[in-house]
Amino acid sequence: MTLLRQYILPRIVQWFVVIFVGISVTFLIPRLSPVNPVDQAMGRLTSFQTMDPEATLQMRETLLDLYGLDGSIIDQYLNFWGRLIQGDLGPSFQSFPTPVTEIIGAGIWWTIGLLGTAILISWVLGVVLGSLAGYFPQMWWSKFLERVVITVYPVPYYILAFVLLMLLTYYWPVFPLVGGSRGDPSFTWEFISSVLYFGFLPALSLVIGGTAFRFIMAKALASTEITSDYVQYAELAAVPKRKILFFYIIRNTMLPQVTDLALSLGTIFEGALITEVVFGYPGVGYTLYNAINSGDYNIIMGITLLSIVGIATASLLVDLIYPLLDPRVRLR
Amino acid sequence: MGQPIIQTENLKAYYITQAYGVERTVQAVDDISISINAGEVYGIAGESGCGKSTLLKVLLGSYEPPLTVVDGSVTYHLDDQTIDAVNLTPEEKRSLRWKDISYIPQGSMHVLNPVRKIRDTFHDFISAHRNVTRKESMKMTSSYLRDLGLPDKVMGSYPHQLSGGMRQRVTIALATILWPKLIFADEPTTALDVIVQRGVIQMLKEVQQREGSTLILITHDIGVHANLADRIAVLYAGKLVEEAPTRTIINEPKHPYTKFLIESLPSLDGREERSSIPGRPPALDHPPSGCRFHERCPLAKDICLTIDPEMISVGPNHRTACHVVAEELSHEPAI
Numbered sequence: 001m002t003l004l005r006q007y008i009l010p011r012i013v014q015w016f017v018v019i020f021v022g023i024s025v026t027f028l029i030p031r032l033s034p035v036n037p038v039d040q041a042m043g044r045l046t047s048f049q050t051m052d053p054e055a056t057l058q059m060r061e062t063l064l065d066l067y068g069l070d071g072s073i074i075d076q077y078l079n080f081w082g083r084l085i086q087g088d089l090g091p092s093f094q095s096f097p098t099p100v101t102e103i104i105g106a107g108i109w110w111t112i113g114l115l116g117t118a119i120l121i122s123w124v125l126g127v128v129l130g131s132l133a134g135y136f137p138q139m140w141w142s143k144f145l146e147r148v149v150i151t152v153y154p155v156p157y158y159i160l161a162f163v164l165l166m167l168l169t170y171y172w173p174v175f176p177l178v179g180g181s182r183g184d185p186s187f188t189w190e191f192i193s194s195v196l197y198f199g200f201l202p203a204l205s206l207v208i209g210g211t212a213f214r215f216i217m218a219k220a221l222a223s224t225e226i227t228s229d230y231v232q233y234a235e236l237a238a239v240p241k242r243k244i245l246f247f248y249i250i251r252n253t254m255l256p257q258v259t260d261l262a263l264s265l266g267t268i269f270e271g272a273l274i275t276e277v278v279f280g281y282p283g284v285g286y287t288l289y290n291a292i293n294s295g296d297y298n299i300i301m302g303i304t305l306l307s308i309v310g311i312a313t314a315s316l317l318v319d320l321i322y323p324l325l326d327p328r329v330r331l332r
Numbered sequence: 333m334g335q336p337i338i339q340t341e342n343l344k345a346y347y348i349t350q351a352y353g354v355e356r357t358v359q360a361v362d363d364i365s366i367s368i369n370a371g372e373v374y375g376i377a378g379e380s381g382c383g384k385s386t387l388l389k390v391l392l393g394s395y396e397p398p399l400t401v402v403d404g405s406v407t408y409h410l411d412d413q414t415i416d417a418v419n420l421t422p423e424e425k426r427s428l429r430w431k432d433i434s435y436i437p438q439g440s441m442h443v444l445n446p447v448r449k450i451r452d453t454f455h456d457f458i459s460a461h462r463n464v465t466r467k468e469s470m471k472m473t474s475s476y477l478r479d480l481g482l483p484d485k486v487m488g489s490y491p492h493q494l495s496g497g498m499r500q501r502v503t504i505a506l507a508t509i510l511w512p513k514l515i516f517a518d519e520p521t522t523a524l525d526v527i528v529q530r531g532v533i534q535m536l537k538e539v540q541q542r543e544g545s546t547l548i549l550i551t552h553d554i555g556v557h558a559n560l561a562d563r564i565a566v567l568y569a570g571k572l573v574e575e576a577p578t579r580t581i582i583n584e585p586k587h588p589y590t591k592f593l594i595e596s597l598p599s600l601d602g603r604e605e606r607s608s609i610p611g612r613p614p615a616l617d618h619p620p621s622g623c624r625f626h627e628r629c630p631l632a633k634d635i636c637l638t639i640d641p642e643m644i645s646v647g648p649n650h651r652t653a654c655h656v657v658a659e660e661l662s663h664e665p666a667i
Contacts, residue, residue, distance in 0.1 A: 229442035236394055236435060238426040239460045247456070251447050326447055327490040 008320065015316040022308035027080050030297060031073065037297050038063045041093065066091070067297070089305070090298040094291070100302040104284060108269070108306070110180050111276070111283030114199050115268045118206035123261050125207070126214025131250045133215070134222025135241075146219070153212040161205045161278045168201055175201045178280030202279040206272065210264075217260070221253040228252075254325045259318050266314025269306040336409055337370040337514060337546050338391060338417075343404035345390045348397075358616045360386040362570040363404070365643075370409075370513070371544040375561030375578070377554060377593065381613050383570040384550045385438065385518060391548065392435055392516055393417045393425060408433070410513060430461045434512035436504050438519040443503055444491035450502055451487040457506055476509055477502075480535060497528030501535055508539045515540065516548045521556055533559050554597055558582060563649070566590050569614050569624040572643070576650035586652045588629050623655065631656045 030037070041063055046056070064070045068079055068090065083090070089100035133142040152160075169177045175197070182194040225231060231248050239248075269284065276285035284303055291299035322329045342365055347358040360383040368374045378384050389395040391406060406417040410432050420428070429435075437443050445453055454473040455466055464472070474487060482501055491499060500520065508515060520536060521529040537560060540547040549560055557564050558578060565575040566589065574587040585591045592609040611628040614620050620627055626636040633655060641653040646661065 229437070230445040233437055233443040234445070234456065236392075236429065236437075237457050237460060238429045239456050243456055243460075247448060247452075248445050252445070254447075328446065328492050 003323070007323065011316055011319045015312050018312045019309055022312070023084070023305060024077075026301060026304050026308065027077060030301075031076070037067055037295070038069060040295055084305075089302040092291075092296055092299055094294045094296045094299075100298045103287060103299060104302050104306065107282060107284040107287045110281060111272070111285060112268055113195070114203055114275070114281065114283060115206070115272055116265065117199075118203045119210060119261070119264045119268070121203075122207045122210030123214055123257075123264070126211045127218045127250065127253075127257055129211070130215040130218025131222040131245060131253065134219040135226055135245055135249055137223065145215070149212045149215045152208060153216065157205070157209050158274050158278065160209060161202075161275060164201060164205050165278060180282045199281075202272075202275045202281050205279075206275060214257075214260070218253065218257065221256065222249050225249045225252055255322070258321060258325060262314040262318040262321070263311070266311035267307065269310035270303065335370050336367045338409070338548075339365075339367045339405075339407045340391070341365050341405050341407075343387075343390065343406060344402040345386060345395070345399060346402050347386075347399050356617055359570050359619055360399075360616055361390060362619075364567075364572045365404075366565060366572065366575065368546060368548060370546055372562045373540060373547045373549060373560050375557035375564040376548065376550045376567060377552065377557055377564055378567035379552055379613055381616070382567045383616070384552075384567055386570075387567070388516055388518055388548070388550050391417070392433065393420045393428075394435075408514070426460075430457065430507075430510045430512060432512055433514045434507045434510070434516070436507045436515065436517040436520050438522065441496060441499060441523065444499060444506075446491055448490075449487070450489055450491070450494075454487075454506060454509065458509060461510060472509065477505055480505055480538065495528075497524055497531060500524060500528075500532055504532070504535055504539065508545075511543050512545060513543075514546045514548070516550070518550045519552070520549070521551065521553065529556070536560060554582075554593060566593065569619055570616055571624055571653065573625065573654070574650075574652040576647070576652075580647065580650050586646050586650070586657045587625075587654045588631055588656065589625050590652075623653075 038060060042056070042060060045051075045059070051059070061070075068076055068083070070076075071079070087101060089104075091097045092100050092103050095103065129145060133145050136142050165177075168175045180195065180198050181191060182198075185191060226249065231244060234244050234248055270288070272283070273285040273289055275281065276283045277289055280286075284306075287299060288303050290296070291303070342363050343361055344359070344363055345361040347356075347360055349356050349358075362383075364387065366374075376384050376387065386395075386399065389399065390401060393406070395401075401418050408415040408417050408428075410428075415424070415428075444450070448456075451470060451473060455469045458464055458469040458472060459466075462469075470487075474484060477486060478484065480501070482498070482505065486494065486498065486502060491502075494502065504517075504520065517536065521532050524532060533556060536547065536549075539545070547560070549557065551557065561578050563575065563577050564581045566573050566581070566587065568589050574581065574585065574590045581590060582594055585594050589609070592607075596606050596608060598606060609628060610630075614624060614627065622638045623629070623632070623636040623641050626632040629636065635655050639655070641655045641658065643651050643653045644658050644661070645651050646657060
């Protein structure tokens with residue numbers, strides 16, 4: 001009970017506060033900017049044709065209402081929350097009048113699927129391989145792995161992605177160039193296998209980069225762990241190496257590793273901009289990219305809100321998982 | 333008692349390091365010959381940096397470069413078998429450890445995995461050497477802990493939930509759960525307060541006497557040795573300087589260094605200030621010539637500066653390496 005009151009409740013309150021402040025700031029920033037989206041939209045609409053002043057005025061009012069920009073800033077703020085609670089993020093400007101939620105909803109599952117899988121795979125690979133390499137630093141495969149990682153890690157992601165794209169879609173065309181799947185979404189093998197097929201290359205590019213980073217981190221953590229008294233003592237007692245690796249080394253590095261995993265998962269909602277653009281993948285990163293190019297404020301707002309909620313939730317989860325990972329946290 | 337269980341002969345173990353082409357040799361264990369009998373409690377004493385822990389590592393067969401055995405031998409005599417402890421294969425080590433030879437480490441505060449419950453750690457250590465199910469190992473653990481007077485709730489605790497003394501007792505139990513014949517204990521009572529120390533000493537005694545195991549006890553604390561050990565060896569700067577039964581060494585120490593060590597102990601009725609040994613132990617990468625103690629020895633003569641003293645027998649089971657003692661002995665009228 002004290003755990004609930006002293007540990008869990010404060011963190012849930014904190015989660016609400018973070019989201020509230022984050023969303024309020026997101027509301028304020030565009031309104032403090034000198035660029036008026038209504039003027040911009042008017043400019044776009046009137047650049048190709050002339051309109052009579054009456055219609056222009058009416059249009060301006062409609063747009064103000066539509067953008068939620070009428071009334072004082074307090075009114076706007078209250079209206080903003082009112083709509084947000086109903087799940088209304090307004091319409092997209094670019095593809096008017098499709099609601100923003102629908103546009104983001106179309107991309108978000110692709111992104112969650114792609115990034116979620118890639119992050120999980122690279123996390124498990126990185127942690128296990130890195131810890132192995134840290135535990136057996138003298139082995140040839142450990143040195144070999146480290147050389148490979150150190151070579152791959154500094155390569156900028158966009159170069160890696162383009163190299164993969166050119167090699168595997170152009171010179172040796174085994175993977176498709178653009179898209180997320182074939183056919184309509186359904187629970188058939190045909191559709192699911194096409195999702196895996198289309199997602200393989202972007203996922204591979206993400207896994208390579210992500211694994212390299214986590215390998216380096218896991219190796220560093222493991223090499224301090226193997227000098228600890230409890231690992232040395234278990235070694236002396238000839239406890240099997242496999243047990244030492246998983247229950248003595250990896251288990252003790254879980255605190256930073258799980259933090260990293262959860263925060264990475266939290267950033268999913270921003271999408272992987274470069275990945276989705278390079279591989280023509282239909283996720284939110286691509287949506288965001290288009291929205292920024294066309295000044296589609298509602299979509300930008302929507303994705304920003306999602307990532308605020310995503311990261312706040314991820315750190316809430318991390319905090320809630322800590323006591324399970326390290327019994328010492330329960331005391332605090 | 334009687335049969336030797338572990339012997340060393342002219343054992344030399346040096347730390348050999350090389351940095352930027354400069355070789356550095358630290359003579360941490362130099363020419364030590366000892367023989368420890370089965371069932372005995374053998375104390376190894378000496379101040380910090382005299383090679384106690386290095387000697388223990390070599391005896392235990394648990395050392396890695398830069399520590400190298402340069403010369404001499406370590407032999408175990410277990411179940412009528414003679415085992416060369418200097419060249420153990422990893423398999424041999426695995427089969428010897430815990431079942432035959434065990435180790436209670438220095439600074440037991442951190443030897444228990446902080447994220448693992450005590451009972452899981454026991455299971456890890458037991459199942460590494462015995463083919464047991466989890467249930468069996470739990471039963472072994474709980475009955476052993478009960479025998480040693482440790483509360484049952486220790487099993488389900490994490491190390492940080494236990495006090496320092498309790499953790500040390502749990503570690504002793506963990507090291508001795510498989511009834512090893514040979515137990516090494518490295519400073520088992522250091523960092524514990526006096527009251528807890530007594531409990532730990534009591535427990536070590538119990539564990540040792542139960543199966544008549546051999547206990548090799550390393551500590552700088554002569555008081556602990558006096559309580560536990562049957563025989564004491566005094567090390568100074570990597571050399572064995574004196575070895576005798578506990579009573580003899582405390583009542584009639586021969587070597588000037590041992591005398592200083594015994595004199596520095598407080599006695600119950602003594603109110604006078606304790607004297608300390610002048611100077612500090614030498615660095616072992618360039619040990620002094622001759623007797624290594626000559627720089628601090630008030631009795632040092634010319635011969636001490638150049639010639640390394642030999643081990644001489646000065647009584648039953650009593651030997652020491654000192655020119656001054658040797659000279660006195662030669663002047664005594666033969667009976």
